Amino acid sequence: MENELEIDIVIYPERHKEKVLYSVWAVQVPNVVTQGDAIEEAKFNLKEALELYFEEMPSEKQIIIKKNKDLTGQPLISRIFI
Numbered sequence: 681m682e683n684e685l686e687i688d689i690v691i692y693p694e695r696h697k698e699k700v701l702y703s704v705w706a707v708q709v710p711n712v713v714t715q716g717d718a719i720e721e722a723k724f725n726l727k728e729a730l731e732l733y734f735e736e737m738p739s740e741k742q743i744i745i746k747k748n749k750d751l752t753g754q755p756l757i758s759r760i761f762i
Contacts (some may be wrong), residue, residue: 684747685733685741685744687706687707687708687730687744687746688706688707688708689705689706689707690704690705690706690707690724691703691704691719691722691723692704692742694715697756698719701715701716701717702715702716702718702721702722703715703718703720703722703750704716704723704725704726705726706726706730708744708747709730709733709740711746712726712729712730713729713732714726719727
């Protein structure tokens with residue numbers, strides 16, 4: 681589907697007292713942040729938040745679609761241990 685987006689996300693576990701919450705945000709849309717009690721819940725919440733964001737800012741979605749066609753210069757996230 682042409683308007684389907686592939687979004688890179690960051691999931692960050694945070695301890696709140698005895699509970700772990702998972703904060704999640706999109707690399708391409710860093711100002712949309714949410715969380716959940718489980719990773720899948722956090723991802724679901726982010727998907728909903730991004731859908732609402734793109735309803736209000738459709739031009740942002742088109743910019744990301746255009747950038748995704750040319751992956752050169754896209755951020756990559758990885759981890760190394762030293």
